[in-house]
Amino acid sequence: MSPRVDIYPSTADLESAAAREILHIVRLAIRNRGVCTLALSGGETPRALYRRLASLPPGEAPDWSRIHLCFGDERMVPPHDPESNYGMVRHELISRVPLPAGNVHRIRGERPPDIAAGEYASDLGRTLSFSGGRFDLVLLGLGDDGHTASLFPGTDVLGEREKSVRAVYVQRLSAWRVTVTLPVVNSARNVLFLVSGSGKKDIVRRVLASPGPTAEIPATLVNPADSPPHWMLDIEAAASIRPWTEVSGNE
Secondary structure, three states, X not given: XXXXXEEEOOHHHHHHHHHHXXXXXXXXXXXXXXXXXXEEOOOXXXXXXXXXXXXXXXXXXXXXXXXXXXXXXXXXXXXXXXXXXHHHHXXXXXXXXXXXXXXXXXXXXXOOHHHXXXXXXXHHHHHHHHHOOOOOEEEEOOOOOXXXXXXXXXXXXXHOOOOOEEEEEEHHHOEEEEEEOHHHHHOOOOEEEEEOOHXXXXXXXXXXXXXXXEOOEHHHHOOOOOOOOEEEEEOOOOOOOOOOOOOEOOO
16 A cells, blocks of 8 residues: 655644644544554654643643553663653653553663563553554654664564564664564554654655665565555655655645
8 A cells, every 4th residue: 555645834734733643543542442552753853743742732632541652662771861762752741741650651771672672572562452452553753774663774673573572783873772573563553654854855755766665774664554654744854755656735
């Protein structure tokens, strides 16, 4: 299935539309199953989105008590480190909304990588049992080398089919990461790529122009079983794609 691609005239418009899309998915999941499980991404692009979700007025905010927040990947740093995905989400979202502590499921970046991966896999198994064994939404970013979550080119985690979570050493970064694996991403009910900025226009073009999945560009391996990935781009990130792909209009 071809991906859905939506382009927005500014980063602010992208953030607003992404917030609406996430709220729609959350409400639908809660209505259908009584709970919603989300896998969040780190990095700078979703930071303002999380802040926007945290500032919703009472009439628009979701029922946070029915939402479980998980993470797609994590750097091996403690939660107070500026590089921590969890630390960023805690600051921008978790600390600002009435989310029960037991509904936050973080990867413990302060632990040894294999131990952190094993602990998170166990936690994830319990958490996803609330939503039929799969995420309602996986939110993803895109690196300039085509990686998403911590699924990097040249890493053996791309071939993982059994484990839900893996520790992975990224040679070019000389660093360990912990990441969910492709089977987890591709089993999600919804997958949303959120990409902004002119620095991403070339890799966005490469992903969307790819004739098929290729390990050289890991984001092309994201092919959910139930629905195509939804790409939400600002106009700068989308600047190179029009000759290669159909795009839908902004809202």
